[in-house]
Amino acid sequence: MTTDISGTVADRQRTRAGRRAASPGAASQVSPPRQRRPALAALALLLIVGGALVAGLLAVRMDSRVPVLVAARDIEPGAKISADDLRTARVASEGLDLIDEEFAEDVVGTYATTSIPANTLLDQRMLATDDPVPPGRAIVSVPLGGKVAPGRISEGDVVQVIRTTATDASSKPEVIGTGYVLEVSEPSTDDLGAATEGPIADLLVLDDAALSVLDAVQSEEVALAITDTGQKPDIPLQGPSE
Numbered sequence: 001m002t003t004d005i006s007g008t009v010a011d012r013q014r015t016r017a018g019r020r021a022a023s024p025g026a027a028s029q030v031s032p033p034r035q036r037r038p039a040l041a042a043l044a045l046l047l048i049v050g051g052a053l054v055a056g057l058l059a060v061r062m063d064s065r066v067p068v069l070v071a072a073r074d075i076e077p078g079a080k081i082s083a084d085d086l087r088t089a090r091v092a093s094e095g096l097d098l099i100d101e102e103f104a105e106d107v108v109g110t111y112a113t114t115s116i117p118a119n120t121l122l123d124q125r126m127l128a129t130d131d132p133v134p135p136g137r138a139i140v141s142v143p144l145g146g147k148v149a150p151g152r153i154s155e156g157d158v159v160q161v162i163r164t165t166a167t168d169a170s171s172k173p174e175v176i177g178t179g180y181v182l183e184v185s186e187p188s189t190d191d192l193g194a195a196t197e198g199p200i201a202d203l204l205v206l207d208d209a210a211l212s213v214l215d216a217v218q219s220e221e222v223a224l225a226i227t228d229t230g231q232k233p234d235i236p237l238q239g240p241s242e
Contacts, residue, residue, distance in 0.1 A: 065090040067101035068121060075116040077139035077182070077202050078132055083108050089121070097123040114183045114202045115141045132182070137237070138210035139182065142217055142224065144199045153201050157181040158228040158235060161205065161213050165221045173223070176216060177209030178238045180231065206239040 072087040079085075086108070088101045099107060099122050110127040120126075133139055142161070144153060153159065161176045182202045201224070205213055216222035228235075 065092050068098040069101060069104060069107060071116045071118055071120045071122060073118045075112045077112055077115050077141065079112045080131075081107055081110050081112065081127065086122075091121065097125065099124065114185060115200060132233075133204070134234070136207055137204055138207050140179070140203050140205055140210055140213045140217070142201045142203055142213070142222060144184065144201055144224075153181055153184060153224060153226060154229075155181055155183055156230050156232075157226050158231050159201075159203070160225040160227055161203070161209070161216070162223045162225060163212070163216045163221050164223050165219075174240075176212045176222075176240050177205055178227070179203035179205040179209075179213070179224075180233055180235055180237065182233065204233055204237070206237050209237075209239045212240055 067088045067090050070087050070089045072085055075081070075085055083104070086104055088104075091098070107122070107127060110129055111131050111133075112126060113128050113132050114126055116122070116126055157180075159179050159181060161179050162173050163176055164173050180203065182204055185200045185202075203213070213222065
């Protein structure tokens with residue numbers, strides 16, 4: 001009796017092939033582990049440390065800010081300071097002559113020695129305990145631009161205030177009066193450093209000349225001519241009729 005074993009052998013071969021395929025040695029080669037990147041790890045650590053240092057410096061700077069007095073609105077030269085003229089702001093005031101918030105009561109009742117725009121940090125040079133405007137005199141502010149010779153006029157100068165254009169075209173420029181330069185303010189700038197306002201000269205003039213000077217300033221018809229330097233505020237002044 002003959003037994004056909006071809007089918008059985010074939011079955012066994014297929015079984016062995018299946019076992020070999022399922023064995024660990026026949027599995028696909030495992031990818032090697034990823035290489036570590038020490039440079040990236042060091043950079044991440046540096047960023048973390050740098051961020052912590054920046055945060056610490058900001059905290060220190062915030063701690064060094066102190067509340068100081070600020071002009072809450074525009075204050076005219078010679079004006080008496082009231083509580084409504086003041087507000088506070090926190091700034092780093094080291095090396096500056098700014099006035100701490102705790103002295104607010106002392107500032108109320110003093111006088112502005114110059115024109116103080118709103119939001120200006122107050123310092124001691126802007127204020128006086130005595131009225132800086134003697135009887136019969138007034139303080140006017142004259143922008144120093146164009147024909148007013150900016151950069152040449154300084155505190156202590158005596159100037160002629162001149163109206164450069166009259167209503168009658170045939171008229172010559174006229175002298176409105178003389179003035180004493182109390183102070184010349186620095187030009188103001190914005191956050192980008194661009195000039196927003198030029199320098200301003202605060203002049204002490206006679207009462208009867210003040211309105212004429214302000215009118216000439218408003219119509220941009222004013223010019224200043226220096227006649228003397230290094231003088232005191234009590235120097236005699238002249239009005240338009242003298």
